Amino acid sequence: MNKVDHKDCLGALLPIRDALDAIHGKWKLLIYIAVSNGNNRFREIERSIPGISSKVLAKELKELEEHQLIKRTVYDATPALVEYTVTEYSKSLEVVLQALNTWGTNHRKKIMGKR
């Protein structure tokens, strides 16, 4: 199975960083999961994630939108009505999350009770 050779390592760093930036952080995956679970309104998401503040939520949603993992739709209504949904594209993340999950699960066993 193709081993990454050292020359490629440095070249691979940028894309890897891009990938990590898109999903790392305290809240991003939590929010992503909340939305994919059917929490589509701002307050709904906020309530479903204990401890998050509206400021942070707004910022993270903006970033997730930039990365096209979440779509923001504004409906013309009073009071304001905005809906957040996961994008089709975001499905492509699942294979990555699977890989992280698998390795992380094993890693957790190996390290056991650190941090």
Add this chain to the structure above:
Amino acid sequence: MNKVDHKDCLGALLPIRDALDAIHGKWKLLIYIAVSNGNNRFREIERSIPGISSKVLAKELKELEEHQLIKRTVYDATPALVEYTVTEYSKSLEVVLQALNTWGTNHRKKIMGKR
């Protein structure tokens, strides 16, 4: 191919975080690559990574060691002689890095020129 169902999502978060913690950050992968490329001494590693300070390098190496991705060997000599090498276990990371690399490469194209 097995889709992650929503119940599993939250459960998967912890291992995913563990995985991300082990490899995310400004220097970790850079250091890991440097060591795997044959830079085994502290100053060697430091010189091979422009911009890193000895304090940060020391800290990151410690973390990489805790995660058992790098092994630290002290030789009894004067002056002090310490050798850093990658562990066999660290090879298991490559599949994860591959996944991140693949997705990140595509993602970069998709987002194009952000950040």
Add this chain to the structure above:
DNA sequence: CTGGATCCGGGACGATACTG
């Protein structure tokens, strides 16, 4: 040579209040 000690700035994260 291998790092620890100290000081410090900036960014991430948080609490609270407020606007349209």
Add this chain to the structure above:
DNA sequence: CAGTATCGTCCCGGATCCAG
């Protein structure tokens, strides 16, 4: 409801110096 504004805290990481 959907956010923004303001202020404050904490900690990562950087610079510099120094000790074993």
